[in-house]
Amino acid sequence: MNWWQRLLRRNKMEEQLEKEMRFHLEQHASELIACGVSPAEARRRARMALGGPEQVKEECRDARGTRWVEDFWQDLRYATRMLRQRPGFAAVAILTLALGVGASTVMFTVVNGVLLRPLPYPQPDRLVAVHGHTETWNAKLYGEQNVAYPDFLDYKRESRSLTLAGSIFNDGTVSGSGDPEHVEFQEISSNLFSVLGVNLAQGRVFLPEDDRSGAAPVAILGYTFWQRHFSGRADALGASVTLDGKLYTVVGITPAGFRLRDTEPDLLTPLGQDTAKFLQSRGPHPVGVVARLKSGATLAQAQEELSLIGRHLAEQFKDTNADRSFKAEQLRPQVGNVGSTLWLLLGAVGLVLLIACTNVASLLLARAVSRERELAVRGALGAGRGRLVRQCLTESALLGLFGGALGVGLAALGFQPFVAFWPGTLPRAEEVQLDWRVLLFALSVSLASGILFGLAPALRAPAGELEQVLRASGRSVVGSSRRLHSTFVISELALAVVLLVAAGMLGRTLLHLTSLDPGLNIRNVLVSRMALSPGVLADTGRIRAAWQDVLERARRVPGVQSVAIVDTFPMREGNNTLGYWPTAVVPPEKERPLTLATSVSPEYFNVMGIPLRQGRFFGEQDRMGGEPVVVIDEVLAQQAFGGGQNALGKRLWVPDMGYGPFVVVGVVGHVRHWGLAADDQAQIRAQFYYPFAQLPDKYLRRWSELMSIAVRTEIAPLSEVESLRRELPGAAGDQVLYEVRTMEQLAGDSLALQRFLLLLFGIFAGLALVLACIGIYGVLAYLTGQRVPEIGIRIALGARPGSVVWLVLRQSLGMILIGVGFGTAAALAAGRVLHRLVEGMQPIEVSTFVLTIPVLVVAALFASFLPARRASRVDPVIALRQD
Amino acid sequence: MQPKSDLPQGTLDLLILKVVALGPVHGYAIAQRLEQVSRHVVQVPQGSLYPALHRLENRGLLTADWKETETGREAKFYRLTGKGRTQLEAEAASWERLTEAVALILKLSEGGAK
Numbered sequence: 001m002n003w004w005q006r007l008l009r010r011n012k013m014e015e016q017l018e019k020e021m022r023f024h025l026e027q028h029a030s031e032l033i034a035c036g037v038s039p040a041e042a043r044r045r046a047r048m049a050l051g052g053p054e055q056v057k058e059e060c061r062d063a064r065g066t067r068w069v070e071d072f073w074q075d076l077r078y079a080t081r082m083l084r085q086r087p088g089f090a091a092v093a094i095l096t097l098a099l100g101v102g103a104s105t106v107m108f109t110v111v112n113g114v115l116l117r118p119l120p121y122p123q124p125d126r127l128v129a130v131h132g133h134t135e136t137w138n139a140k141l142y143g144e145q146n147v148a149y150p151d152f153l154d155y156k157r158e159s160r161s162l163t164l165a166g167s168i169f170n171d172g173t174v175s176g177s178g179d180p181e182h183v184e185f186q187e188i189s190s191n192l193f194s195v196l197g198v199n200l201a202q203g204r205v206f207l208p209e210d211d212r213s214g215a216a217p218v219a220i221l222g223y224t225f226w227q228r229h230f231s232g233r234a235d236a237l238g239a240s241v242t243l244d245g246k247l248y249t250v251v252g253i254t255p256a257g258f259r260l261r262d263t264e265p266d267l268l269t270p271l272g273q274d275t276a277k278f279l280q281s282r283g284p285h286p287v288g289v290v291a292r293l294k295s296g297a298t299l300a301q302a303q304e305e306l307s308l309i310g311r312h313l314a315e316q317f318k319d320t321n322a323d324r325s326f327k328a329e330q331l332r333p334q335v336g337n338v339g340s341t342l343w344l345l346l347g348a349v350g351l352v353l354l355i356a357c358t359n360v361a362s363l364l365l366a367r368a369v370s371r372e373r374e375l376a377v378r379g380a381l382g383a384g385r386g387r388l389v390r391q392c393l394t395e396s397a398l399l400g401l402f403g404g405a406l407g408v409g410l411a412a413l414g415f416q417p418f419v420a421f422w423p424g425t426l427p428r429a430e431e432v433q434l435d436w437r438v439l440l441f442a443l444s445v446s447l448a449s450g451i452l453f454g455l456a457p458a459l460r461a462p463a464g465e466l467e468q469v470l471r472a473s474g475r476s477v478v479g480s481s482r483r484l485h486s487t488f489v490i491s492e493l494a495l496a497v498v499l500l501v502a503a504g505m506l507g508r509t510l511l512h513l514t515s516l517d518p519g520l521n522i523r524n525v526l527v528s529r530m531a532l533s534p535g536v537l538a539d540t541g542r543i544r545a546a547w548q549d550v551l552e553r554a555r556r557v558p559g560v561q562s563v564a565i566v567d568t569f570p571m572r573e574g575n576n577t578l579g580y581w582p583t584a585v586v587p588p589e590k591e592r593p594l595t596l597a598t599s600v601s602p603e604y605f606n607v608m609g610i611p612l613r614q615g616r617f618f619g620e621q622d623r624m625g626g627e628p629v630v631v632i633d634e635v636l637a638q639q640a641f642g643g644g645q646n647a648l649g650k651r652l653w654v655p656d657m658g659y660g661p662f663v664v665v666g667v668v669g670h671v672r673h674w675g676l677a678a679d680d681q682a683q684i685r686a687q688f689y690y691p692f693a694q695l696p697d698k699y700l701r702r703w704s705e706l707m708s709i710a711v712r713t714e715i716a717p718l719s720e721v722e723s724l725r726r727e728l729p730g731a732a733g734d735q736v737l738y739e740v741r742t743m744e745q746l747a748g749d750s751l752a753l754q755r756f757l758l759l760l761f762g763i764f765a766g767l768a769l770v771l772a773c774i775g776i777y778g779v780l781a782y783l784t785g786q787r788v789p790e791i792g793i794r795i796a797l798g799a800r801p802g803s804v805v806w807l808v809l810r811q812s813l814g815m816i817l818i819g820v821g822f823g824t825a826a827a828l829a830a831g832r833v834l835h836r837l838v839e840g841m842q843p844i845e846v847s848t849f850v851l852t853i854p855v856l857v858v859a860a861l862f863a864s865f866l867p868a869r870r871a872s873r874v875d876p877v878i879a880l881r882q883d
Numbered sequence: 884m885q886p887k888s889d890l891p892q893g894t895l896d897l898l899i900l901k902v903v904a905l906g907p908v909h910g911y912a913i914a915q916r917l918e919q920v921s922r923h924v925v926q927v928p929q930g931s932l933y934p935a936l937h938r939l940e941n942r943g944l945l946t947a948d949w950k951e952t953e954t955g956r957e958a959k960f961y962r963l964t965g966k967g968r969t970q971l972e973a974e975a976a977s978w979e980r981l982t983e984a985v986a987l988i989l990k991l992s993e994g995g996a997k
Binding site: 006016019020021023024026027028049050051052055056059060062063064065 | 909910911914928929930931933934935937938941949956957958959
């Protein structure tokens, strides 16, 4: 019989054991009777020889090895009974734990989805990202460097350890039936899907013969695009789509949820068909390369191979590849800097969980003290100490499990709203879901909190001196218990202080940031990306005319005050950083100071309300062929020329612009380009503006793909969108306005994270405050309850109610002050963490403590006042007779 | 009658295995056999016999079934399993090595005194 059978056939085992013992005794007795012993005496002797059948049976049961399960089952039933007996206690404990576990599970679900889950491709650990690397490249600022298309083709051909695939981001206009639509597509090498290990939902992937210039244009549709344009009909295969004026035949459809380089493309086209010039050169490096290790190959081998090929290329193509090397890294999801925010929140939620657990622990402790006699009786009846501890732990673990189950339920409801409330878009939001990791997390957290925090009360199970406990009235509070209670209250208060101060800091920061001047007038400004008709992009003359037409038509729309076009606009909507120098002797690239460069039409400063400090704005005279001019901001004026006064008429050399030098014709106020929170700490703050009209022809097409229009309106900006769309259809009716926002929205969004953190920390701090107050109330009510006889004597001897209240309050005030002391120290440390992780965070100030801590002290005193008042109303006669 | 000494630690299992190896036998008979064979020299506590039997059964060294005795009563008969036989041989061998070694040491100490 194996272990399971022994466990499940318990009754049968018992029966057989009984039978075996009886057989033994009877056999022995009958032999003795045969020797002439009287039957009664024979039975007595047989029993003596065996040594107490019940004891032998008990030892046989132990030999089965199923004992602990049976004990556990017994404890479990007992624990359930105990909880049912005190439903109030059980409900408070379970709800408290559920809140703690639920909140931390929500946070963990998000952390798990965004940071921990592997990429959604088969065998993700065999996938590798290949990046270029040059000395001058600042990967922190620009992200990892991609690879030039010819370099990519060489690697793809040469590599023995990697199968490489490449893709580039692109955008364009889909026209034809219905309104023209701006789409984001990716151009991919034909083997991309096989490298990733993804099967298409329908149709076929690109073939090698599709992946070369001159082949018939084919496209794979993204699942969402397919749903939107073809309502998920299968006849999309073989249909055609007009992208940037060119007809593509649809050959396949991606599976639902397919993501490439962390976005879902609308369409995919073969990379090899693109004849753009920047793909022919080894200078620009637009291709994102993903590769799969061939079977048996390791990442180190791949890296070695890449370095070798890189050195060959460097020798062969000195002007483009001389200092360029290539590195292979495990492919990871790109989630930006979300990680630190998520860990911060998980930490904060952990504090709430700790407070919840401490609360439950102090509740359990109070109960353990009042159950001391019960446990002592059990001890006297033969239960070992270990057995008693186990029984207590079973109870608290059960509490933990109930709380955890409820908490997981809360988390299941809570994580979707959390993701929806995330400021901006949460990267990998589609990966955020309950999975086995989350359940394991919740299970371990709830079991751990149940067991860990049940441990202190459980260890109070009597060890020796049962007699004393049994004799004592059961009302005396032992010193150690009071100390433990105070420790719980003090830690709860300290944790609550940390959360309150953090919330206070965030609140102050947000107040400070919203009061900052963005450097422009954000009211009534509409900004929108704009894609010209694909048809005009081929010819620079037509491009200039098209933009002119856009400006003129938009100006005519009723309610529009002024219009401008611009390549990057404030609140971190894109940036173009360039090195500059104030004299003709320009040092090498690495030593040049950096500035933000913005291409604008003359009205831009009026549209944005950027104040003029010196000189003039741009005018119609700043055209192609005229002297190149710039308008600079105060920061650049200070950096380059030591102030606005000296700047006018000076020249700036900006080698990467490809023309110049530029004459400074005006100085304007600084604009908080990086957003309200981040601009003060940004690395590059200097700004200059140059006229779009002076942009050389060779850049015109690329820039036209980047331009936005900015409109200052007399009425609510968003109400102008439709009339602008109607007025700007373009020559062929396929001109598109997309990503329409107001500057007010953008400025608000630049503080969204801070606002979100403040909201969450506010909630956490509120929870902490409530939990800590419940904790302090519970502990004081309990401790005071234990002191009723003592208080009765005091009152009988003439103590006035006021002094009794003071007696209790003094006790709690001591705990509150110590808690606040520890909490303040911890809050200083936590404040430094916040300061490092949150942009624009104000340093901790005394005022933050002065404002937040009294809230806690008053709440805690109020919570202790109730038991104090009750104590002062003790009737001495009843109190003294109680025993 | 000489006072009986306690059974050395761990030898009860070995003795039980040896007795059961002689053929299927019930608990009472094992107790009798042990007492007879050990000629009342060592004390075999009947109380620890059954827990030991059950432990050996759970470890798969013994197996048991219910059969009738000669007197027509139902009793639990223990038999040795293959695993039990291997265990018995191993333990018996190690027991012999141990006693030999102990005997040798005892002789040595006399020789050393000379």
